[in-house]
Structure formats: structure tokens, C-alpha cells
Amino acid sequence: MRFFTIQRPILAAVAGISRPSVVNSVVAPLGAQLANALVEGRRNASVKAQGAYKKKSKRGIPNKLGAKRTGDQFVIPGNILYKQRGTHWWPGENCIMGRDHTIHSMATGYVKYYRDPAKHPDRKYIGVVFNKDDTLPYPLHAERKRKLNKTVHTIRTEVAKAEVSPSGIPFEVTRVEAGEPDRLLRLRSDYSYREDNWRIGRLVKTTGLKTKAFRTRKQWFRHRRWRREREIAGQKEAEKKRAESGGGGKVMKAISKKAAKKAAKKAGKKAK
Amino acid sequence: MSRCQAVARPLARQLRQQCAIRPFTTGAARAAAEVQQQQQASSTPAQQPSALDLDPNSVLPEFEADLIKAGKMPVGSRRRRVAMRTTASIPFEQLPYQAFQEARAILAADRQEKVAKIQEELAKIAALESKDAALVKGGQSMKDTKLASLRRYVEQLKIQADINDPLVKKRFEDGLGDMNKPIYRHYAERKWRSYDYRLITQRIKQFNIVPDVLPKLDPVADVQLYFRHAKIPPGNVVDSLVSEHPPRLRVQVFDAGARLVSLVVLDADVPDAENDAFSKRCHFLAANIPLSPDQTSLPLSRITADDQLAVPWLAPFSQKGAPYHRLGIYLLQQKPGATIDVAQLKQLYAARDGFSLKSFRDKFSLTPVGFNMFRSVWDDNTAAVMARHNLPGADVEFRPTRVHSLKPPVKPRGWEAKRQGPAYRHLWKYTKRIKGLSNARGWTKRR
Numbered sequence: 001m002r003f004f005t006i007q008r009p010i011l012a013a014v015a016g017i018s019r020p021s022v023v024n025s026v027v028a029p030l031g032a033q034l035a036n037a038l039v040e041g042r043r044n045a046s047v048k049a050q051g052a053y054k055k056k057s058k059r060g061i062p063n064k065l066g067a068k069r070t071g072d073q074f075v076i077p078g079n080i081l082y083k084q085r086g087t088h089w090w091p092g093e094n095c096i097m098g099r100d101h102t103i104h105s106m107a108t109g110y111v112k113y114y115r116d117p118a119k120h121p122d123r124k125y126i127g128v129v130f131n132k133d134d135t136l137p138y139p140l141h142a143e144r145k146r147k148l149n150k151t152v153h154t155i156r157t158e159v160a161k162a163e164v165s166p167s168g169i170p171f172e173v174t175r176v177e178a179g180e181p182d183r184l185l186r187l188r189s190d191y192s193y194r195e196d197n198w199r200i201g202r203l204v205k206t207t208g209l210k211t212k213a214f215r216t217r218k219q220w221f222r223h224r225r226w227r228r229e230r231e232i233a234g235q236k237e238a239e240k241k242r243a244e245s246g247g248g249g250k251v252m253k254a255i256s257k258k259a260a261k262k263a264a265k266k267a268g269k270k271a272k
Numbered sequence: 273m274s275r276c277q278a279v280a281r282p283l284a285r286q287l288r289q290q291c292a293i294r295p296f297t298t299g300a301a302r303a304a305a306e307v308q309q310q311q312q313a314s315s316t317p318a319q320q321p322s323a324l325d326l327d328p329n330s331v332l333p334e335f336e337a338d339l340i341k342a343g344k345m346p347v348g349s350r351r352r353r354v355a356m357r358t359t360a361s362i363p364f365e366q367l368p369y370q371a372f373q374e375a376r377a378i379l380a381a382d383r384q385e386k387v388a389k390i391q392e393e394l395a396k397i398a399a400l401e402s403k404d405a406a407l408v409k410g411g412q413s414m415k416d417t418k419l420a421s422l423r424r425y426v427e428q429l430k431i432q433a434d435i436n437d438p439l440v441k442k443r444f445e446d447g448l449g450d451m452n453k454p455i456y457r458h459y460a461e462r463k464w465r466s467y468d469y470r471l472i473t474q475r476i477k478q479f480n481i482v483p484d485v486l487p488k489l490d491p492v493a494d495v496q497l498y499f500r501h502a503k504i505p506p507g508n509v510v511d512s513l514v515s516e517h518p519p520r521l522r523v524q525v526f527d528a529g530a531r532l533v534s535l536v537v538l539d540a541d542v543p544d545a546e547n548d549a550f551s552k553r554c555h556f557l558a559a560n561i562p563l564s565p566d567q568t569s570l571p572l573s574r575i576t577a578d579d580q581l582a583v584p585w586l587a588p589f590s591q592k593g594a595p596y597h598r599l600g601i602y603l604l605q606q607k608p609g610a611t612i613d614v615a616q617l618k619q620l621y622a623a624r625d626g627f628s629l630k631s632f633r634d635k636f637s638l639t640p641v642g643f644n645m646f647r648s649v650w651d652d653n654t655a656a657v658m659a660r661h662n663l664p665g666a667d668v669e670f671r672p673t674r675v676h677s678l679k680p681p682v683k684p685r686g687w688e689a690k691r692q693g694p695a696y697r698h699l700w701k702y703t704k705r706i707k708g709l710s711n712a713r714g715w716t717k718r719r
Contacts, residue, residue: 076675108675141487144480150670152545155592 071113072132075105081126092116092125093136107147112136167191181206330357365439379436386433393426430454451565454528461526464494472643475507479598479645485540485552485629486602486640494524495603495642509596510588510646513653516660518556518572518585523563523603523642530564532611534604534638535572538629539588539648541597543670554627555599557583559612559636582617583624587657588648593670596647602629603642612636689715 069081082089082103091097092114094107105111109128116125116137127136130145138145164170165187173193175183181203185193204211214220241254255263325335328344330353336346346353359367365376400419405412434440434455441459443449449456472491476482482489497504498520504510525531537556544551558575559582575581590597606612621627633640658666683689688703690696692715696703704711 074678076678079678141483143484146550148543148545148548148550148670149673150543150545150593151673152668153671155667155669 069105069111071111073111074109075111075128076108077106079105081105081111081128088124089113090120090123090125092127093138094128095126324357329353330360332357364442382436383433386429390426390429390433393422393429397422397426427454431458451524451568452528457526457528457565460494460524464524464526468494468496472506475645476643479507481540481598481600481643481645485538485600486633487630489640489643491641491643493526493603493642494522495601495644496522497601497644497646498522499646504646506644506646508646509649511653512587512589512648512651512657515599515646515648516587516657519601521570521572521601521644522568523570524568525563525565525641528565530562531608532560532606533563533641534559534606534612534636535561535570535575536602536604536627536629536632537572537585538600538602538627539597540600541595542625543591543594545670551625552627552629553586554583554621554624555586555588557581557617557621557627559606559614559617579611579614582614583621586624587661587663588646589654589658589663590648590650591665591668591670592650592654594650596649598645598647600643600645602640604633604638605641607637610637684715 063083063085065083065085067082069075069079075081080102081095084101084103087097087101089103091103093112094105094109096104096106098104103126105128107128107130109130110132112127112129112135114125114127114136115123118137118140119125125136129136130147134145161171163172169187169191171187173185175185177183183195184199185195188194212220214223321335321338324330325332326339328339328347331339331346332353333350339346348356362368367373397419400408400415400422403415405415408415408418410417431454434453435458440449440455444456444459449459451457451460469491472495476489476491497506499510499514500517501520502514504519521535523533535556535558536554539553539555540550542551542553556572558572558580560580561570561575563570572585588597588599621632632638655666658664688706691699691703
């Protein structure tokens, strides 16, 4: 490259000289062609491309980090004040830090960005104050500023329900039987006494019956899987046996090794 | 036992029986005689187990089997058990162990040295006291500094003199130590600092007592809290029925001398709904209470004298829904010889509400020395307690104030939301009465 830049006037001169001499020729000489291409900045396919790695991709998904509330802005509990990767900012007064280091407000008030050398020499804090005029950090050893954030209500007392219906019969009766749990029967709209369905459901527990053989659903599924595996294995075995004994017909009874040995011994004795 | 030892052992026993045992103390001689007797007795085959043989702490090898059969395992090694048989009647300081006695002699010598030094220092103090301040280099202030320094050194020496005495240590651990003596106070303070002090400072920190009630609080006295004879660990939530009656304090100070203290029980979390804030309330205030290292019991119910009790006990209570109340017990030491005018206190703090411990401390120049705390919350008994003491506010509850979102309300969206109006009456069978969705107050977002 350097050679060409230095030699450019010479090359130009060469080109100038060569052009009038071949006025009618369609194709310029090869040397001149190459020189021209280099001068004009064209690049042929034979030359490797370079520099593409420096180009940034046009679009990505933005993380949308940064301040979401400015200083002195009004916030309520739960508002996000700052999104960040790592802890550029720390939670100060009435703020907390989330799982991804996001700073949230924990009170109704005004945002303050500040430093607190008494707490840490080089941390930046975000805090929320109740009064806009307050400055953070609060003076050392001063009483904390707290808000009650509660309102007074009179306690509602439950209205006692009448025990007897307007028709003079009780709303609830208890059926007591020896050896059985007491049953609470309630008056229905059709003037019948019946137990609540949910109470009937509870009765199952009093019987001491075991409704489920398996403590957990997982155990049951595991048991079913194993059972099926065993079944499939047994079927395969039987099929093999059948094939060995001559393809169907009489199926040999499965005998354990020990039993087979015993039978053989017995047969031997009889033979003697 | 190695083979060599096994061979040598009977030989050694023979030799030991022949040569006289050098008695270290009379107790040792007696013990030796006893051992010899026992050895002779053990050589005779048939014998009855004595009372000592039935005790797992002192059973001899030949009776071990019987004892194990009876279900009692012998304690410790055989050597130890023999030692226990022989030394049970000997006072601790006369135990017949040579190394022990030698060590005691060394400690006694060290103590003598320390006592001599104390006397020397006391002489110095007397000399300096009698000396005119003008003759001392540095004047009166230097004389005072020197005297204080010397006295501090004497106190240190007093502790150093006794700190290695096993009997002193034993007496302290048995709870028999005389707290008027510096060594026992030293032990007590060391014990307190090792755990209780740390616990109480942790409570001061975690319950924000320090910025909220006082700007600085470093306890130097041990204050324990008892409600109905039960010790309450600092910071525990106490049932309102239990705390209805005043507690008993056990106060241990670790510096010598009698002093007068003021006692304040302060609730730092009284809800103030009008100002949306918290205020403070005095639950008990007493002054001029005498206290010394050997007087530790301080029942609040016994403080009734006119020159002591300023504000009587008010049962701690917490209204329903309010956050827990921190009730701190603050012990403030008065200046030596100064008494507080209780009539003035009564006049100042009869209202209880808005009590500031900081201003009380400054007004009467007190120093906080002890702290303990408990908490109170609304419980099943609080309403009854409040009714008994004519305290208003049992019929109200605190509920969190709703904070509304800053975002503007959005119109409901979706296929059904769009078709709620009468124009889509023919589609109402699909857009209204959808299962699991309340549609009573117009179309709402599914929650």
C-alpha cells in the first residue's frame, strides 16, 4: 500500500501515457487495471474482507437500566427508584434492595440521592424522606423518623346469632351416640336437619381407615412403574419359555432351581 | 498394662508396704492408713461390701460386677474411685496431692507479694494525700490524677492477689461470693460481659433503642427482669396479664459503694394516629433508690415511699393492630450524694405521655447505667387489663392505610370487555356470568 501511495504520481503518469496510445482498445493493460482499482478503492473478491467485527449490531434488547425516579420526586411504597447491574447505588433511608439490586421505595415520600460517609466512605445511597425539605443523611444519633401508616377503626363485634329459629326450633342439634363422634346437624331451608357436607367428609379421618396405600403421589407412580416393568419382564420370560418348549401347546410350569434339584434327586431315588 | 509393668506391680506393692509413706498432711497419713487397711481387708477372701462399695463413685474393683448387675455403672477410673474413698473427709485445701500442695504454696507466695505491693502503694497514696498540692509538680490537678491512678492500681492489685485462689473461685461459682469484695465483683463482671452484656447491647442495637430513646447507651450494670418469679429474657414479648403487676429487678452493679439511682420504664411506641407518628409514655418513674453491689433485689412493687415513687406502675398495653411496643427499663445513676426532688418529678411527669428520657437525663444530670427491655403486643387478655385499669382504646383497632397506585386507571380490555354493553345483548350469554369471575360491578380485570 505504502509503495502505491508513494508511487501514485508515477502511476498516474503511466496511466496518462498509456491511455492515448491505445485509444481504441476496449481493455486496458492488466497492470494499469490493477493500479486503477487500487487507486479508486475497489476491492475484488480475491482479497479478503476485513474489519466487519468492528461494526455494532443495529438492534438488541435494551436492559432499560438507570434511574426511574429523579431526586425530590414523589413515590409510594414499592416504586422502583433505580435499576442497575451490581450495586452502583445502595438502599438508604426507607428503601430496600431487590434480588437484582433494584432499589425500591418502602415509604410514601420524596426521593433523595445522597452520600453518607458515617455509614460507608464511598457508597452512594438512595433514600426516601417524608418531607420534601429534609436532607439526607439525617444527623447522627437523632431519633428515627417513623410513620404509623395506620388508621383507627372501631372493632366490629360479631352479631350473636339466635339459637332458635323464628318457628321455635333450634338451628343446630347435636346427635350423640356412644362410641361415635358427636355429629352436628343443622336446620335446612326445608326444615330438615342435616350434617354439613364438609363435616361428613371429616368423618373419614375418625374411622382410622387407610384410604391410600401410598403416602405420596410420587410413591404411587413409582410403584405403578415398577409393577408394569415387572409384568412386562414376566411376559417376556413366559414368551421365551413358550418358544423353547416348541412354540405353544403345553406351557412348562416355572420351577425354581432348588425345586428342580429336589425333584431330580427324588426321581433318582425312585429309579434306584 | 504392659507385660513389664504387670511383672513389676506386685513387687512395687511389696516395697510400698514396707517403706514408710511420707505423709504430706495428716489427712494423707490417715488416707494411707485407710488404704493399707483396705488392702489388708481385700487380701482376705470373704468380705461384705461396705456402704462405700455400693456407691458407683467409690466402688472397689471386686464389687464392680455386683454394682453393674444392679444397673449402676462405676464412675471414672479405679484410681479415681480409690482416691474418692480416701479423700471424701479431707478439706479441699488439704488434699493429699503433692503437686497440688506445691502449687498452692507458689500461689500463696504470689499472694504475699501482691499484698506487700498493695501496702506499698497505700503508703504512697497516704504520703501523696498528706502532701500539699503546691509542692506537687503540676498542682492540684496533677495530684488528683496521680491519686486516681494509684487507687486504680491498688484496685487492680486487690484483684490480682485473689484471682488465682481456687477457693475464691469455688465460692463465686457456688454463688456465695461477697460482692463487697473486689475479686467477686471482678468475677461477676467478667461473667456478665461474656454473655449478658453482649445480649443486652445487641437488643439495644436491634430494637433501635439508641437513636430512638437515648443517643448513647452503654450499660455497666446487670439488670435482670422477673415477672411473677419468671426471668424474662431481654426483648421477649410478655403477656399483658403477666405484665399487669410491676416486675422485680435484679440489679448487680460492679463498682464499689452505695449509690442512688432513678428508675424509668418507658414505652417508646405509643401510636399517635392524629399525627401519623409514634410518641413515648412513662409507665413507671422512681428516684433516690439506694443500690449497692450486695443489694441486688429491686422489686418495683416495694418502691412506695413518698421520696422515691414519682409515677406509679401502669400496666403495659398495646392496641389491636398496632406494632409491638418496646418497653425499656432504664436505670440512671444519680450524682454522688445528690437526691432528686420527687415532688417536682410528680408535677412534671404526672401526665405520662410525651415523656422524654433524654430531657429527664439532662435535667437531673443522670447517667444511664443499666438497661433491660420487654415487648408488649395486643393479646387475648389486653382488653380485660385495659378495662380493669380504665384505659381507653380497647374498642378500636389500627388498620394499615391504603396507598393508592400513582398510575391512572386503565380501561378493561379484551373480547368480553368490549361486548359488555347492551349493543351486544345477543352475546351476553358468553360475556356475562363467566365461571370463576365476579362480574357484579362491571367488567373487571381477573384477579
